[in-house]
Amino acid sequence: MHQHDEESEERVEIEIDEVDAPGIDDILSPDALAFVADLHLEFNERREALLAARIERQARLDAGEVPGFLAETAHIRGGDWQVAPTPADLLQRWAEITGPVDRKMVINALNCGADVFMADFEDANSPTWENCVLGQQNLRDAVRREIRLEDKARGRVYELNEKTATLLVRPRGWHLVEKHMTVNGEPVSASLFDFGLYVYHNAEERARRGTSCYFYLPKLESHLEARLWRDVFAYTEEALDIAHGSFRATVLIETILGALEMEEILYELREYAAGLNAGRWDYIFSCIKKFRNDPTRLLPERAQVTMTTPFMRAYTERMIHVCHKHSAHAIGGMAAFIPSRRDEEINRTAFARVTADKERESQDGCDGTWVAHPDLVALAREIFERNLHGKPNQRARLREDVTVTAEEITAIAVPGGTISEAGLRLNVNVSLQYLNAWLLGNGAAAIYNLMEDVATAEISRSQIWQWIRHAAKLDNGQVITRVLYEQIRDEELAKLGGASADRYEEAGEILDELILTDEFVDFLTLVAYDYLD
Secondary structure, eight states: OEEEESSSSSOEEEEEOOOOSTTHHHHTOHHHHHHHHHHHHHHHHHHHHHHHHHHHHHHHHHTTOOOOOOGGGHHHHTOOOOOOOOOGGGSOOSEEEEEEOOHHHHHHHHHSSOSEEEEESSTTSOOOHHHHHHHHHHHHHHHTTOOEEEETTTTEEEEOOSSOOEEEEEOOOTTOEEEEEEETTEEEEHHHHHHHHHHHHHHHHHHHTTOOOEEEEOOOOSHHHHHHHHHHHHHHHHHTTOOTTOOEEEEEEOSHHHHHTHHHHHHHTTTTEEEEEEOHHHHHHHHHHHTTTOGGGOOOOGGGOOTTSHHHHHHHHHHHHHHHHTTOEEEEEEEOBOOOSSOHHHHHHHHHHHHHHHHHHHHHTOSEEEESSGGGHHHHHHHHHHHTTTOSOOTTOOOTTOOOOHHHHSOOOOTTOOOOHHHHHHHHHHHHHHHHHHHTTOSSEEETTEEEOHHHHHHHHHHHHHHHHTTOBOTTSOBOOHHHHHHHHHHHHHHSOOSTTOOHHHHHHHHHHHHSOSSOOSOHHHHHGGGOO
């Protein structure tokens, strides 16, 4: 499909791949695509400059620089400022459920009793062209309460309940592109594609229903990246005649550099900010990635990196303090457990861990938390309702007792941490299973009673790379080498697969490309995306 902006002084050529689905031409309408193209032309140069700045920053870290709080923004950290008032439908966020944008998930998540549903175009979504475009159609239908799914095989019809969760949308991160749409021969920013289509189709309808477009913003590494989002919001409001300051954004603090600038990030977005979220899995991945060449910051197997580990606790405690100081919500991390329909013992153990996690978050001062499965919503809501004494949030708890230094945030270590062969093998196995699911179009895969998404797969593959890089030892004394990885990869591949539709061979190729390389690959999706569609 080709489109041209004939009113512009300069010709703008838009190319878009077809999607064969009923009603999809409305989503990919000429006016909607022209708006996405406008966003791309206005902001892509700045986006690319910020990505180049990430590369420069990494080079300094590789050379031994240890990041800290920014001297030039001390006035922001010491300032007396507040974020914009919180809309009524975002005041209570005790339990938030997340998931991909497929039709059944959207209906079930909105219906499940959670306060918020985060519809995810990012880590829980395999970004096939069909998934991304049909996801927009699903959200448009949900906003208008027209979404419906008939499952003839089960004799079930899925429709929205009278009361539903508040909808937030997570576009893909600044580092990704949408290859199926080009502007003047250049792929558009995936962030701007996801955001632009959603806002173009839904901002007016959301306003008519007494609410607005709310977002989760992923993977930010600096306040300058937050400033870009702020400018995108302001530009969009003007372009689409939306009242200024209507949008709201919650930022995931899921990079260690973002953690060191979380107050500045909130400040840049203060006209739009609703809060911050402790994105724990991506945060662990970021700690590995940013300090990948530093053997003193080597992490043990993933299960041992808990939220009570000192460096993890430091960043979450600071997040609560920063949010409440500026009247923003602090949202706790993901409970990724998926209840078993067959094994009650697994459930008993897991529910005890989830309960302890949510009790700690609510008692620390979080205003709400994330869960990956509807069966955990009631558990999370009960804990927050009880510990918040029925109040919608606890932003009045300023946590002025919290004093966290930059050194505590960057002290990446797990005292007494170990790596077992089982832990190494699990990382290989989960990486292969997740990549296979992702290539098959499923971005949120249930593996060993956990909801695995891109973030958890990133931890698994980056740990293997780092362990090989620094010749880490297993608890039996064996050194982790490329040869050992290849042996375990072959053994795990032999256990998996067998179905004709499986893509385990390609999953193995991708994993090798990520692990058997001297140069660390920043995001597995940058490699795996070429295998999609």
